[in-house]
Amino acid sequence: MNDNKMVIITGSGIGIGRSTAKVFGDAGWHVVVTDILEKEGQEIRDEIISNGGSAEFHLLDVTSSAEVTNVVQSVEESHGQPFSAAVANAGIAHKVPFDEMTDEKWAHTLDVDLTGEFRLIRAVAPGMKKAKTGSIVCVSSVMGTTYGWHDHIQYNAAKSGVVGLVRGLACDLGSHGIRVNGLAPGFIRTAQALSTVHSLGPEGLEKAAEYIPLGRVGEPDEMADVIVFMCSAGARYLTGQTIIVDGGVTVGRY
Numbered sequence: 001m002n003d004n005k006m007v008i009i010t011g012s013g014i015g016i017g018r019s020t021a022k023v024f025g026d027a028g029w030h031v032v033v034t035d036i037l038e039k040e041g042q043e044i045r046d047e048i049i050s051n052g053g054s055a056e057f058h059l060l061d062v063t064s065s066a067e068v069t070n071v072v073q074s075v076e077e078s079h080g081q082p083f084s085a086a087v088a089n090a091g092i093a094h095k096v097p098f099d100e101m102t103d104e105k106w107a108h109t110l111d112v113d114l115t116g117e118f119r120l121i122r123a124v125a126p127g128m129k130k131a132k133t134g135s136i137v138c139v140s141s142v143m144g145t146t147y148g149w150h151d152h153i154q155y156n157a158a159k160s161g162v163v164g165l166v167r168g169l170a171c172d173l174g175s176h177g178i179r180v181n182g183l184a185p186g187f188i189r190t191a192q193a194l195s196t197v198h199s200l201g202p203e204g205l206e207k208a209a210e211y212i213p214l215g216r217v218g219e220p221d222e223m224a225d226v227i228v229f230m231c232s233a234g235a236r237y238l239t240g241q242t243i244i245v246d247g248g249v250t251v252g253r254y
């Protein structure tokens with residue numbers, strides 16, 4: 001049983017983060033749901049509790065170092081224990097044509113998708129170091145490991161940065177018993193991918209399925225299961241790796 005273990009997940013009101021919160025909750029972890037979406041975050045907290053699990057919700061914007069640090073420290077203090085796991089999941093994928101890219105648009109995506117992940121890890125690392133154990137998962141993308149994505153160069157750059165973040169942190173934190181890994185989802189049915197403004201939209205997703213060896217886009221719980229595995233004892237010798245979970249699209253598209 002993991003009933004004394006705590007995990008914090010950013011952006012867990014909807015999508016991949018929400019499914020991850022649910023799977024950790026079902027596995028007996030105390031789940032700290034965080035998001036800028038208050039209603040959705042409270043809903044998944046309530047769902048975990050009504051399923052017999054343990055959870056709490058905190059409003060948390062990953063662009064604020066102060067908020068990230070405050071939430072992590074106050075939860076650790078109130079429970080009298082460090083986090084056993086942290087999932088840096090919050091992300092945005094805004095469509096910005098190259099010719100319209102400004103410093104502000106570039107910096108905003110980097111701030112959420114890359115620096116936001118770093119902020120969470122910086123906050124949880126001291127407690128994990130004291131405990132000499134911990135597992136961190138950073139959500140990247142096949143747009144960070146493999147593909148270029150037109151009109152999304154800032155997203156490509158941020159998600160590639162996450163792969164480097166994972167490698168470097170694995171070196172810095174490994175001697176403290178802390179493992180750091182990345183997850184690179186392919187095409188997953190969430191609000192991000194279903195946006196016709198910023199991403200593929202429902203029709204584009206169905207079309208993408210034609211190129212995916214498994215013949216369909218992924219579901220959020222299929223990411224969640226891998227994230228929870230990466231935080232389990234079964235993955236005790238896994239660190240510094242970004243694992244692509246994409247139904248085979250990066251090996252099958254030619």
Ligand SMILES: NC(=O)c1ccc[n+]([C@@H]2O[C@H](COP(=O)([O-])OP(=O)(O)OC[C@H]3O[C@@H](n4cnc5c(N)ncnc54)[C@H](O)[C@@H]3O)[C@@H](O)[C@H]2O)c1
Nearest residue numbers: 011015016061062089090091141185187188190191192193
């Ligand atoms: N859906 C896909 O196909 C796909 C593919 C590759 C990678 N990803 C990545 O997976 C992660 C989860 O995305 P998703 O697909 O579930 O999308 P989603 O839009 O459903 O969820 C993103 C979550 O991040 C939160 N968020 C956004 N800005 C935030 C901020 N400043 N502070 C805190 N939270 C913030 C949102 O409120 C939301 O809860 C993201 O990092 C995304 O880039 C998704």
